[in-house]
């Protein structure tokens with residue numbers, strides 16, 4: 001299973017040590033089948049606990065990492081410019097470019113303020129909503 005190892009700063013093909021599947025009772029109509037897997041990095045031996053769901057077409061290839069905790073994700077309901085600046089802030093932080101992280105966080109907060117107050121400060125709000133900022 002491919003997963004990012006922060007210790008190795010790389011995408012690694014983790015070794016599956018064990019898995020446990022939970023299949024809800026179909027009569028109760030509760031949730032989806034889920035599979036928990038305990039993995040280890042073949043290089044640094046760090047452990048991972050991941051979960052996958054089955055939507056009826058086999059186990060989802062995208063792993064949700066429970067341990068170590070998943071990186072913060074961008075709220076998909078945010079306007080595109082905010083998502084982009086926040087993603088860039090996360091990338092800067094991941095790359096240990098801390099001054100750039102602060103600048104991108106400041107820009108993200110500024111864009112959030114614009115959306116919240118519907119203000120136009122040197123930019124067209126309509127262009128902003130279209131992601132043209």
Ligand SMILES: [Zn+2]
Pocket residue numbers: 005006007008012041042043044045046
């Ligand atoms: Zn590793």
